[in-house]
Amino acid sequence: MSAMQIDRLLDTVIKQEASDLHLTVGKPPTVRMSGRLVELKTKSLDSEDTTSLMKSISPERAQNELQEEGGSDFGFAYGPQDDPEKSARFRVSIFRQKGSVAMVLRRIPNKLLDIDKIGLPPIVKDLIRRPRGLFLVTGPTGSGKTTTLASMIDYININLDRHIITVEDPIEYYQPHKKSIVNQREVGTDVPSFSEALRRALRQDPDVILVGEMRDLETIEAAITAAETGHLVFGTLHTNSAAGTINRLIDAFPTNQQQQVRAQLSVALIAVLSQQLLKRVDTKGMCAAYEFMVVTPAIANLIREAQSFKIPSAIQTGKKFGMKLLDDFLWELYAAGKIAAGDMIDRGSNSDQLIEKVHRAGGTIGRPELDDDAA
Structure with a gap:
């Protein structure tokens, strides 16, 4: 060839x-x-x-x-x-x-998606106007994290005058300068590693820093420090829930540092958005499902006190901030006829509960891909 x-x-x-x-x-x-x-x-x-x-x-x-x-x-x-x-x-x-x-x-895709079209909770726009803090977008590979982050950066770029530094491996969406200055650094081409880029970034007068992947302790540490010292930091992790994200961050540190990191995170973290992409059954294409957590004083307290297992119920009571559990979002998509029951159950946190809800609603749990192959 x-x-x-x-x-x-x-x-x-x-x-x-x-x-x-x-x-x-x-x-x-x-x-x-x-x-x-x-x-x-x-x-x-x-x-x-x-x-x-x-x-x-x-x-x-x-x-x-x-x-x-x-x-x-x-x-x-x-x-x-x-x-x-x-x-x-x-x-x-x-x-x-x-x-x-x-x-x-x-x-x-060439076109950056408008932040409103992605279907994020309206409060996201307020959160990303903040001058400092850590905003994490998480999910498995191929769940659209990069697209969501690119749309958030684009929103800042259009509306605010900021110096934005992104560290990516590789650069995916090119972000032209608009109201902001955007400098995009590619790991392996422009800089040897994420942690090195972050260390340097703090001397480059940034307002906003995007860390493409928080892979190791050094990068996680540098991202938390940057968020504490007056920068808005976006980062990604391969976790599927808000509580799981907190645990992953803290478990990256040696045991003797974990209490201090909890205290730092409770102050620095502003939100966690965990997302999944699912095949649509009503039309062609995919749709996104989210779990969204805003760090309120109550949630900051749970992080500090090592009670992340209580985070899901705190998310359920935080609806007025746009918070939502992944399973509730998946159920809404299923109830609206957008996704198959089998896909919802595969991606949900509590499969048994979702199976029970489907049966109670009189539904059946088919696997579309198995049905296709059998045909």
Whole structure:
């Protein structure tokens, strides 16, 4: 396969609005559409194909890293940038498997979504106007965290004069300067690590800092410190609930520091938004479900007193702040006919309770993908 054919594959991804393209030996190129994998009607790839496809788009840095580390990530723009219908940015992961090269390319939509269109609680706009604090967006890989954060940064960029520094691996959405100045740093290209970028950022007169991933203790520590010292810090974690996020942050620290970190978090943290993306059954595409927690004095107290197990009931009583538990949001989507019962139960925190609610409402729990395959 030549470079020409990577173009054809990428054109297909853009035209079909697929979210990902998978290239691996022994399988035809495969795209993910509305959460499902679909093989393209072309030949299975061999080792030579995947290597030449990789070389046609990978910068030298990534190819060296693939040789030395067995994998690399990078982003690149494709297509005529003045024509949003035919162009996109891609986040690429290249890696070795069974001695051959494999790749996954994720399409980053060109258009930043308006913060109102994402369906976030209205209070989010007030929270991200604050001069300091830590706002976390969490969820599994592919749950739309990057898109949500990009929309929040765009809202600040349009409405406020701020110096925004983002640290990303790789940069996904390009943010042009609007009312704010936006400096985007790519790990591996502009700076060696998240923690190093954060350490440097504090000397660069930032108002807002986005940490693409809070992977290690050093980065988590630096993000909390930045939020305490008068910066608005956005960060992401791979957690599925607000209480789980608090526990993950605290467990990253040695036991003798955990009490102090609880005290710091109770002051620095302003909100946690945990999200999931689910396949829609009423129309094509996906929809998001959220768990949203605002740190009120009551919740700050629970964090300080190591009582995160009480956070879900505090979220339930915090409806006036726009707070919501994931299971309640999932149930609303299911009741409105937007998602399947099986998907709701797979993603929910308390599956048994949701199963009971479905049965009480006279529903059945089908798995759409199993039904399709059986047909």
